[in-house]
Amino acid sequence: MKISIIGSGYVGLVTGACLAEIGHSVTCMDINKKRIINLKKGILPIFEPQLENLVLKNIKNKNLNFTHTYTSITEQTIFFICVDTPNNNQNRPDLKNLFSVISSLGDIIKKDSVVVLKSTVPLGTNQEVHKRLVKKISKKKLKITVVSNPEFLREGSAVNDFMRPERIIIGTDSVKARDILKSIYKPLCRKSDKIIYMSTNSAELTKYSANAFLATKISFVNEIAEIAELVGADMHEVRKGIGSDSRIGKDFLYAGLGYGGSCFPKDLKALSYFQKVNGLKSSIILATQERNHHNVSSFVKKINLSFKEPKATSLLVWGSSFKPDTDDIRESLAIEVIKSLSKKFKKIYVYDPEASKNTREFFHDFTNVAFVKNKYNQISNCAGLVICTEWKEFWNPDYKKLSFLKERIILDGRNILNRQDVEKNNFIYKGIGT
Numbered sequence: 482m483k484i485s486i487i488g489s490g491y492v493g494l495v496t497g498a499c500l501a502e503i504g505h506s507v508t509c510m511d512i513n514k515k516r517i518i519n520l521k522k523g524i525l526p527i528f529e530p531q532l533e534n535l536v537l538k539n540i541k542n543k544n545l546n547f548t549h550t551y552t553s554i555t556e557q558t559i560f561f562i563c564v565d566t567p568n569n570n571q572n573r574p575d576l577k578n579l580f581s582v583i584s585s586l587g588d589i590i591k592k593d594s595v596v597v598l599k600s601t602v603p604l605g606t607n608q609e610v611h612k613r614l615v616k617k618i619s620k621k622k623l624k625i626t627v628v629s630n631p632e633f634l635r636e637g638s639a640v641n642d643f644m645r646p647e648r649i650i651i652g653t654d655s656v657k658a659r660d661i662l663k664s665i666y667k668p669l670c671r672k673s674d675k676i677i678y679m680s681t682n683s684a685e686l687t688k689y690s691a692n693a694f695l696a697t698k699i700s701f702v703n704e705i706a707e708i709a710e711l712v713g714a715d716m717h718e719v720r721k722g723i724g725s726d727s728r729i730g731k732d733f734l735y736a737g738l739g740y741g742g743s744c745f746p747k748d749l750k751a752l753s754y755f756q757k758v759n760g761l762k763s764s765i766i767l768a769t770q771e772r773n774h775h776n777v778s779s780f781v782k783k784i785n786l787s788f789k790e791p792k793a794t795s796l797l798v799w800g801s802s803f804k805p806d807t808d809d810i811r812e813s814l815a816i817e818v819i820k821s822l823s824k825k826f827k828k829i830y831v832y833d834p835e836a837s838k839n840t841r842e843f844f845h846d847f848t849n850v851a852f853v854k855n856k857y858n859q860i861s862n863c864a865g866l867v868i869c870t871e872w873k874e875f876w877n878p879d880y881k882k883l884s885f886l887k888e889r890i891i892l893d894g895r896n897i898l899n900r901q902d903v904e905k906n907n908f909i910y911k912g913i914g915t
């Protein structure tokens with residue numbers, strides 16, 4: 482099928498490349514002209530495992546092409562919208578990009594079309610989009626169906642998540658649109674039918690509640706971790722103990738700094754904003770967010786208390802991306818930690834395998850935050866190591882190289898090191914709830 486993807490960022494580019502890979506003829510559109518010029522040359526704007534290969538392969542076999550103009554997609558009839566929907570400063574989702582797309586589509590659509598919303602949007606937005614589109618094209622006498630198809634991919638494993646989804650949510654009442662989406666996703670449903678059909682409102686709420694539930698699980702575990710530290714329990718053991726109960730499940734039970742990224746924080750804020758303006762009580766969702774903020778301050782406090790003279794002390798930080806295998810630092814708790822440490826310590830040296838460029842831009846005006854190309858650089862100038870992101874390359878450090886740390890203190894914000902190993906090598910180890 483011929484498909485247009487509008488917005489070629491983390492979600493749009495992965496969606497476009499994966500749909501091309503499963504045989505569709507895909508045009509990725511983005512208003513960012515520089516991004517499109519680079520993509521045409523095979524230069525990707527983001528780091529995501531497996532994505533580059535997929536993009537290059539499908540450019541070559543002509544399943545995937547790029548454009549920065551709406552006029553180039555005017556003959557198309559299936560549009561996947563993947564633009565960003567950030568929150569404004571009142572925590573209200575800002576839909577200006579989405580509505581700008583709708584207005585542009587209204588101008589160029591020539592045939593009956595299906596508009597699929599992959600962007601995460603507030604409750605009721607699909608209906609609003611439909612209303613706006615119908616109004617915009619009222620003179621053209623065309624039939625437009627708006628489908629809610631929220632995306633669940635995770636940065637760092639986005640290609641795999643897209644290609645092997647646990648479920649595909651399709652929110653629409655239109656049988657014809659259901660059939661079109663079913664046939665688009667058919668290659669991903671060979672083993673079992675992953676599609677769950679529902680109304681657009683239910684699909685929107687499914688996306689928000691999935692993110693809120695997962696974030697709540699993380700905050701819950703971090704609250705328990707604080708108790709574990711007080712009583713001398715170990716969250717590695719507690720995790721196994723509670724995770725073996727199938728009602729609880731094994732995933733998302735890792736104590737650590739907490740959640741970040743462009744989705745969980747934004748979506749929880751949007752959900753509690755929705756509750757507030759509609760006079761509903763927000764307790765769990767607010768508490769989840771409070772706990773997540775608290776994690777950073779308590780970790781920074783722990784780091785401060787570990788060194789006698791912070792103002793005369795430099796630290797090495799490993800990891801600045803919000804999670805491993807991505808260059809994305811949006812709402813990264815590692816960034817929050819580095820920011821706080823830079824106010825209290827002499828100098829902070831940061832290493833990240835992929836997010837250095839974004840991090841460097843973020844800390845442009847910070848005179849005491851510097852970047853190292855190798856994770857052991859500057860080690861002899863630092864008193865301790867702080868781990869903020871669980872990149873695989875941090876899991877088995879070279880303790881001989883780390884022994885140049887002046888005070889041999891390791892603060893593990895992701896609980897990835899084994900306390901016995903660290904202590905055996907004569908370091909002081911401080912994790913979270915362990």
Ligand SMILES: NC(=O)c1ccc[n+]([C@@H]2O[C@H](COP(=O)([O-])OP(=O)(O)OC[C@H]3O[C@@H](n4cnc5c(N)ncnc54)[C@H](O)[C@@H]3O)[C@@H](O)[C@H]2O)c1
Nearest residue numbers: 488489490491492511512513563564565566578600601632
């Ligand atoms: N990133 C994730 O892991 C993830 C996962 C699931 C859902 N989502 C949701 O998907 C949506 C997109 O997220 P993202 O991380 O891909 O965002 P992004 O910022 O990486 O990409 C958005 C792209 O849209 C483009 N754009 C903005 N306005 C446009 C317009 N009028 N016309 C054409 N292009 C336009 C931007 O130039 C940018 O390239 C958001 O709603 C997000 O909440 C994201």
